[in-house]
Amino acid sequence: MHLSLLGVSHHSAPVDLRERVDFSRRGVPAALAVLADTPGTAEVVVLSTCNRAEIYTMCEDAGRARDGLARFMSEFHNVPEPELAAHLYTMTGAAVTRHLFRVAAGLDSLVVGEPQILGQVKEAYAVASDRGHTGASLNRLFHWAFSVGKRVRAETGLGEGAVSVSYAAIALARKIFGRLDRLRALVVGAGEMAELTATHLRAQDVRHIGVTNRTASRAAALAARVQGIAVPWEAMIDELASTDIVVTATGSASCMVTRAHVAEAMKPRRDRPLFMIDIGVPRDVEPAAGDIEQVFLYNIDDLQAIVRENQARRQAQVDRAELLVEEEVDGFMRWLRSRGSVPTVVALRRRFEEIRQAELARLAPKLASMPPDARARVEEVTRLLVERLLSTPTERLKAAPDEDAAATDADTLSRLFELGLGEDSDDDTPALREARLGSMASPSAARNR
Amino acid sequence: MNAIPLALYFTASGAYAVHFARPGSAWGPTATLTLVAGALAHTFVIGMQTMQVGHIPFVGTTGAISAFVWLLALAYLYTEMTADERSMGIFLVPLMVVLQTIPALGNSVAARPPVLESRWFEIHVFSLLVAYASLALACVVSVTYVLLFKELKAKHPGVFYARLPSLQVLDAMNRRTVGVGWAFLTVGIGVGVIWLAQLQPGAVDPRVQAMSPLDPKIFIVVLCWLVYGFGIFARSRLGWGGRRAAWLSTVGFAILLLNFVPIGYFGTETHNFY
Secondary structure (H helix, E strand, O other): OEEEEEEEEOOOOOHHHHHHOOHHHOOHHHHHHHHHOOOOEEEEEEEEEOOEEEEEEEEOOHHHHHHHHHHHHHHHHOOOHHHHHOOOEEEEOHHHHHHHHHHHHOOOOOOOOOOHHHHHHHHHHHHHHHOOOOOHHHHHHHHHHHHHHHHHHHHOOOOOOOOOHHHHHHHHHHHHHOOOOOOEEEEEOOOHHHHHHHHHHHHOOOOEEEEEOOOHHHHHHHHHHOOOEEOOHHHHHHHHOOOOEEEEOOOOOOOOEOHHHHHHHHHHHOOOOEEEEEOOOOOOEOHHHHHOOOEEEEEHHHHHHHHHHHHHHHHHHHHHHHHHHHHHHHHHHHHHHHHHOHHHHHHHHHHHHHHHHHHHHHOHHHHHOOOHHHHHHHHHHHHHHHHHHHHHHHHHHHOOOOHHHHHHHHHHHHHHHOOOOOOOOOOOOHHHHHHHHHOOOOHHHHHHO | OOHHHHHHHHHHHHHHHHHHHOOOOOHHHHHHHHHHHHHHHHHHHHHHHHHHHOOOOOOHHHHHHHHHHHHHHHHHHHHHHHHOOOOOHHHHHHHHHHHHHHHHHOOOOOOOOHHHOOHHHHHHHHHHHHHHHHHHHHHHHHHHHHHHHHHHHOOOOOHHHHHOOOHHHHHHHHHHHHHHHHHHHHHHHHHHHHHHHHHHHHOOOHHHHHOOOOOHHHHHHHHHHHHHHHHHHHHHHHOOOHHHHHHHHHHHHHHHHHOOOHHHHHHOOOOOOO
């Protein structure tokens, strides 16, 4: 069995193609149902986000699986195969593990270190696993990926610091006020930036959002979209006194809010902070207003400077995160190889046991004349001999450095001892299953080995 | 014996420093556990001393400092656990280390002079020590407030931005700790006045006879009571929250600290009982 991956992401395809292969349009469960019926595919998980559509499988033949998955992708989404082929990427074995771990850690995201992806990977796994499309290998791979995602976030600063202007503004508001759900916000302007910030404020459950604009109808329209209340343009300055967060984003050529306006508004507020986010260019708020006690005024350059610093800090953490991922890939691949060696080990032990039993049976007449404790001794000695003979080969098989070496070892042993592996691939005896379960250690335990 | 809690406080302050430098590492819980161990050892020391002399060892500046550090450790641990906020340990625990050095060096428990054989004495000193501990916390919270405020005003979020809770949370903590501190200060001073009024008419001890509000130790504590009282009044009536309140807390505690070391040992003529 081989790990295999086929996918499309923001690295490989433009947005219009990504939209067309978005699994959420027809539903991931429908795709899983079709994929599970594909011959040679034992386990499958579909990861579908706005930036990627990926299919992870455990399959018998990686090459055949690749062609099959590409054909499936084309037919399921109704996109001609040649058009799709240029944007698809495929991977097998350790590369799949590395890719999934990097995805879960946020290293492969458009915004490096963004936290949502880990939740999306978990969701994708849950959808597949709830429907019985995953088995021991993908279960282990995805749980391992979750722990890698968590570890990278805990041990590096990859997810720290806002990397977009509107998130930076929200993070600053949190640092000033703590909870935002009791605050009143005022959005001045009804353009794209005003709307984006207002949407973020709404997502943070700000208690009240007022929207004001020179054109009252545009204010009313934006207010309706963000569940706010339109405020008449003339009342804007009066409204400042009862507002905690002000977002200004108008196209006005001069400062609409002067230092005097803010000073006046601060009087009844006493020492209650006022956070002013001026994302208008040219600026909407007179810069001197920021000198007033308890007024925190940030313009678009201030916010962009914070974003740039955070991006640089994240970038500095990427190398550490990549090293960590590499370490985890090694751990998982060791586990996978040791699991792959189980059929060989079991067959080898069975072969030796057969030989031992055959020899004991041949000697049965002679053994019958011996006293019972001597017979037990012979039984014990032969058993121990077999154990000792197999101990080193078993360890070496499990610790194969890569998949090719593991396959070569298995082939050689099979040929030398006539194990018959590969001739009867459905040979999944209870002993084999038990042995596989026994080799499923936890990620941390496996790391420590 | 006071050296054991000192050693643990010292270790804890190092752990808090590492935790501050590398948040998210395992040093945070280590720091808290070490501080808990220090506070427990300190409780044991004070308990042993109480059994030794038959009363809580408040007598003398050394005993009072040890008890103050102990209360401060407990108050800080309470705040840390209830607010789930470990970032202030780096500011507070070093203060505990410095103060605890005094009882650790002069490791003796003063016997209680007969004049202090009174329930009033215990209430008086205990209330003031609780007040001092609470006001010390207020001071630390205020310093962190000012540091974070400066970063936010300078539009350059940095070390404190990444580690401290929000300005509003710090301001609320300052308000609460000053409120508790001022209430205990009031009780401590009030009990002192009542007790003195009872003692003075027939007092044999010349110190009790000469005790007046002009004694530096009493003067400082009354001055602090006025400073913090003004802070509470200004917050509720004049809207002096935030940075102004933070400065008042810091200045108030700086004055209060005088009572421990310089004045407690050298300045007071009538208020030293050891």
